[in-house]
Amino acid sequence: MKETLLQLKQVSMRFKTGKQYIQAVNEVSLDFNKGETVTIMGESGCGKSTLGRLSIGLTKPSSGQILYKNSDVWGLDKKTHKTFRRSAQLVHQNPYGTFNPMKTIFDALSAPILHYGVVDNKKSAWEKAKELLEIVALEPPEDFLDRYPHQLSGGQLQRIAIARTISIQPEFVVADEITSMLDASLRIEVLDLLLALKEKFGITYMFISHDFPQSKYFASRGKCIIMYLGDVVEEGTVEDLLQKALHPYTEALILSTPIKDPELARKRPLPKLRSLDLPDPVNPPSGCKFHPRCPEATELCEKTKPELIEVEKGRLVACHKYR
Amino acid sequence: MIKGEVFGLSGESGCGKTVIAHCILKLVAPNGFIEGGKIMFEGKDVLYMSDEELRKYRWKDVAIIFQGAQSALNPLLLVNAHMVDTVLAHQKSSKNDIFERSGEFLKLLRLDPNLVLKMYPHELSGGMKQRSMSAMSLLLTPKLLILDEPTTALDMLTQRYLLKMLRDIHEETGITMFYITHDLTVMSEIVDRIGIMYLGNIVEIGKTKDIFYDPLHPYTEALINAIPSIVGDVIATPIPGPIPDPVNPPSGCNFHPRCPEATELCEKTKPELIEVEKGRLVACHKYSNPS
DSSP states (O other): OOOEEEEEEEEEEEEEETTEEEEEEEEEEEEEETTOEEEEEOSTTSSHHHHHHHHTTSSOOSEEEEEETTEEGGGOOHHHHHHHHHHEEEEOSOHHHHSOTTSOHHHHHHHHHHHTTSSSSHHHHHHHHHHHHHHTTOSSTHHHHTOOGGGSOHHHHHHHHHHHHHTTOOSEEEEESTTTTSOHHHHHHHHHHHHHHHHHHOOEEEEEESOHHHHHHHHTTSEEEEEETTEEEEEEEHHHHHHOOOSHHHHHHHHHSOOSOHHHHHHSOOOOOSOSSOOOSSSOOSSSTTTTTOTTOOHHHHHSOOOOEEEETTEEEOOGGGO | OOTTOEEEEEOSTTSSHHHHHHHHTTOOOTTOOOOSOOOEETTEEGGGOOHHHHHHIIIIIEEEEOTTGGGGSOTTSOHHHHHHHHHHTTSOOOHHHHHHHHHHHHHHTTOOHHHHTTSOGGGSOHHHHHHHHHHHHHTTOOSEEEEESTTTTSOHHHHHHHHHHHHHHHHHHOOEEEEEOSOHHHHHHHOSEEEEEETTEEEEEEEHHHHHHSOOSHHHHHHHHTSOOSSSOOOOOOOSSOOOOTTSOOSSSTTTTTOTTOOHHHHHSOOOOEEEETTEEEOOHHHHOOO
């Protein structure tokens, strides 16, 4: 029996901009089983980062529930809330913005472990910090502890950010586009590190990405959801989606992914989008939000919003084609 | 760079790709200077051009789309003012002609000129700004267009379309392009020839297909293997070790501390870039001594 760690139930998030609202996340339901990885994909502005922040309790949803071990995250007593916040962590996209430039790497690493009482004094914090840097393969660790963030490269900072995240033994980690600021050649290394940590500590990941090759590398058999302007439009494993995308949007995304084979790359058709630009999220299109760009849109799509339905076991899609 | 080709330059960050682009335009940052060598553009050395010649050369002969072109637009000016300024700096022209011409390029890039020309940069999305910049760079029909990571800040769909549009423009006008990116997969879509750089040196040059299907330099091979792909298996191997400190680069072949095939020779002597087949250049001791 799989243990459910975290559950999102009909979670929505609206942001106010001036007098209008942006529906960043719209009624998303998602289960995270312990030790599994769930991938969230979509273009920028689709709500994937907001979903990440919601699931670790950084922002309160406008509606819907987030259940951690079957209790509502926003109704926890103070002590349990602290435990939840400790066990759900986030690694940000931009390693350069994660660290306080005035503090050393040791300061950055020691703050959370001292706060949560993983260690009780600075001396043991120093030892623990060394241990953490060894785990993320930054050696020799003494060389890094006294340095400042600006003295390190993006790849090194991202490793330290990961070290800091795991220092307080979280159960659930949101990895929000953690490789997008890194060189193509360094991305795999960071992904390998996360995979090794999963193996070692049994961490459950929410992997947010816009890159299919990386998602495939990271969790090809794991669940993946595709988001478009706040809505989930398709769900299946990464492998399923790549094999046979159901939603026209997923198909377009896959066709847009560069492949490292020049002959194949030039033979591939261009996705047949009717419009290139994302619509204004403040005034999203009627019906299916993808209809102004969708090559297969019909009159029905303009009027009625398709529901997310299960077409095969574990495969969900929100498109009128499959009604 | 041969007239009419799309030449790609790739390598990890800090390898000097962007500096090469800046050298071509003689726009090197003030703390650097061009030590030696020649930059010949149609038989003329760029390094010996007068200020006035340089002014004309930049943008009219060679245009560049910088990394993060989004911030290259003036937030206080309408897009059409950018277009007018660009053209009038180089030639006399009426505003209507300029608008018409910009309109053509904007349409090629799938933007609505009636809308975009009358907008301020903040009203455009990142992809739209990038495409407006591209239209601006094409306005004076330059002979060479330098593209420095033009798609890094863009979404996948926009990236794919931009690449296709650039390729189409190249095929229609025959413009020579110099494409810089750290992401080799993007190269497979657009360039004819690729140069690979490591710590300031070009280590390999070859046709796109040769580079992808039969890389010669161990670094090229490592770079290609480090990128996962959606076709075929998911195996990818990271390049071992960190990028060395560019202030104190390793002795001999710069790549030797990370190279799986390094020998004693590699530690001591720097390999020269030699032609191993026609049009195929590599700087690696593996190929310099036939024994």
